[in-house]
Amino acid sequence: xxxxxxxxxxxxxxxxxxxxxxxxxxxxxxxxxxxxxxxxxxxxxxxxxxxxxxxxxxxxxxxxxxxxxxxxxxxxxxxxxxxxxxxxxxxxxxxxxxxxxxxxxxxxxxxxxxxxxxxxxxxxxxxxxxxxxxxxxxxxxxxxxxxxxxxxxxxxxxxxxxxxxxxxxxxxxxxxxxxxxxxxxxxxxxxxxxxxxxxxxxxxxxxxxxxxxxxxxxxxxxxxxxxxxxxxxxxxxxxxxxxxxxxxxxxxxxxxxxxxxxxxxxxxxxxxxxxxxxxxxxxxxxxxxxxxxxxxxxxxxxxxxxxxxxxxxxxxxxxxxx
Amino acid sequence: xxxxxxxxxxxxxxxxxxxxxxxxxxxxxxxxxxxxxxxxxxxxxxxxxxxxxxxxxxxxxxxxxxxxxxxxxxxxxxxxxxxxxxxxxxxxxxxxxxxxxxxxxxxxxxxxxxxxxxxxxxxxxxxxxxxxxxxxxxxxxxxxxxxxxxxxxxxxxxxxxxxxxxxxxxxxxxxxxxxxxxxxxxxxxxxxxxxxxxxxxxxxxxxxxxxxxxxxxxxxxxxxxxxxxxxxxxxxxxxxxxxxxxxxxxxxxxxxxxxxxxxxxxxxxxxxxxxxxxxxxxxx
Numbered sequence: 001x002x003x004x005x006x007x008x009x010x011x012x013x014x015x016x017x018x019x020x021x022x023x024x025x026x027x028x029x030x031x032x033x034x035x036x037x038x039x040x041x042x043x044x045x046x047x048x049x050x051x052x053x054x055x056x057x058x059x060x061x062x063x064x065x066x067x068x069x070x071x072x073x074x075x076x077x078x079x080x081x082x083x084x085x086x087x088x089x090x091x092x093x094x095x096x097x098x099x100x101x102x103x104x105x106x107x108x109x110x111x112x113x114x115x116x117x118x119x120x121x122x123x124x125x126x127x128x129x130x131x132x133x134x135x136x137x138x139x140x141x142x143x144x145x146x147x148x149x150x151x152x153x154x155x156x157x158x159x160x161x162x163x164x165x166x167x168x169x170x171x172x173x174x175x176x177x178x179x180x181x182x183x184x185x186x187x188x189x190x191x192x193x194x195x196x197x198x199x200x201x202x203x204x205x206x207x208x209x210x211x212x213x214x215x216x217x218x219x220x221x222x223x224x225x226x227x228x229x230x231x232x233x234x235x236x237x238x239x240x241x242x243x244x245x246x247x248x249x250x251x252x253x254x255x256x257x258x259x260x261x262x263x264x265x266x267x268x269x270x271x272x273x274x275x276x277x278x279x280x281x282x283x284x285x286x287x288x289x290x291x292x293x294x295x296x297x298x299x300x301x302x303x304x305x306x307x308x309x310x311x312x313x314x315x316x317x318x319x320x321x322x
Numbered sequence: 323x324x325x326x327x328x329x330x331x332x333x334x335x336x337x338x339x340x341x342x343x344x345x346x347x348x349x350x351x352x353x354x355x356x357x358x359x360x361x362x363x364x365x366x367x368x369x370x371x372x373x374x375x376x377x378x379x380x381x382x383x384x385x386x387x388x389x390x391x392x393x394x395x396x397x398x399x400x401x402x403x404x405x406x407x408x409x410x411x412x413x414x415x416x417x418x419x420x421x422x423x424x425x426x427x428x429x430x431x432x433x434x435x436x437x438x439x440x441x442x443x444x445x446x447x448x449x450x451x452x453x454x455x456x457x458x459x460x461x462x463x464x465x466x467x468x469x470x471x472x473x474x475x476x477x478x479x480x481x482x483x484x485x486x487x488x489x490x491x492x493x494x495x496x497x498x499x500x501x502x503x504x505x506x507x508x509x510x511x512x513x514x515x516x517x518x519x520x521x522x523x524x525x526x527x528x529x530x531x532x533x534x535x536x537x538x539x540x541x542x543x544x545x546x547x548x549x550x551x552x553x554x555x556x557x558x559x560x561x562x563x564x565x566x567x568x569x570x571x572x573x574x575x576x577x578x579x580x581x582x583x584x585x586x587x588x589x590x591x592x593x594x595x596x597x598x599x600x601x602x603x604x605x606x
Contacts, residue, residue, distance in 0.1 A: 073367070073370065074370075077358070077362070077370055077374070080358055080361070081358055084357055084358055111365060114365075214601065228569075233570075233573070235572070235573050236569050236570055236573055239569045239572070240569050243568075243569070271561075272561050272562070272564070272565045273565050273569075275561060275562035275565060276561075276562045276563075276564070276565020276566045276568070276569060277565075277569075278562065279559070279562035279563060279565070279566050280562075280565075280566040280569055280570070282601070283566055283598050283601070286598075286600070286601045287598075
């Protein structure tokens, strides 16, 4: 995918008089395919840092450094420490939000959602947009498509910037498509701002073709390699045919010679390859369907980084290159 | 799996009771400094709770330090790391007159459970102390119920404490069902029979073949680990799942998707079992 570049929290802090060491200009791509996501949390961090928290600057730096090192849980704990020490409710909410983000990156979705609950508890409505966003992303990561769609819709309603609404619409469409709701995916894009022609075309392409049937792959897998061929995995098919042929040939030869010990070993091995051919026939159909879905979702979500809602965090504008 | 851990799995309170301990400690803490440690403990983040407890212990003094020390030690027990030193800390807290009574009772309860798991001789005394001295109702229930099961399994010990035993029998009807379930010793679950052939094959490979040919797999997890995981999850179906992986391996490597940097500097390619058995489990 194309990579956006822009100002991270360190650059923002530098502008605001902070003294973070610079460590490259790229926006972190830890949240794959969603550069804007990284951008928003860094924006919130920048807002938190630049809003006069001199006392909290050192712990925040530690948390950000831990984040940079990929120590998600440790970074989240540091943010939580700041939240508990925060005197202003909104500041505590931001720190909780950042902790939620770290937990989310660390695949601890339940904890992430708990932190979002706390952020909302201490600062109701102040973080409506980023909280909705994070909940949607957590739901996507947790493969809870209905919730993801709901939260993206919620984000769309709460957002007051067109590009954020477009992002939310794309997310809702992707969640619906993953939930096998093609009509819902189309509906999610209806009326959304921005150029969504490619996303709509991706949905049409996806809906216009049929999934491979795993049971057909399994039945074809009874002939070694044919299940893989059905799903377009020709190299795997060739390997399966060769392996099965070799071992069947070995069985025939050793059986003919009366070498029953070797025959038994080869038979067990052939059973392995043969059962693998059937399993592979089924699984390759699933893989094919998954790849097709992934490709459609990637197209729907797009590669265009969005601008964060600066009304929420009015510190600086982010600039991305395409 | 160590024998100690196997025994520990039979002892009540080691996994459940997390929230009870955290809530009791949180209620007793009375200080914002321990909030984060208590939260982490309640979430089951033992390592983080241990570190946070030690941090608070270093920062504060008096009763707060004792509570923080207790939490750090119990977290250490849950981690099954530094078990002996954690037990020593809890034993000292239990016996030290300087700590407040509830902290001593909690330390005694946790120490009693740990000592029971280790086959020690102080479990009855520690649990009895917690049972008789605490003013905290949940701890009173749990210490009593645990002590009841402990004494029930040991007739001589039971007969040496007739008053305590009579007391336990008289108040056992008051213990909630959840406390009974939490404190009842549980037998550890062994591996499923269906996964045994796979485990034998992998054990043979790792002992006899792996050392001779070295680490050759370019996928993460390695093929033997993949087979082990598949066998654990699906029994005999681990065989075709593994065969499918052998067939796919060159394609996965050449696709170079999902690279994973290994600690030794090598790059492998992620191919977890979960990517290939979702359909066996049904849709999420």
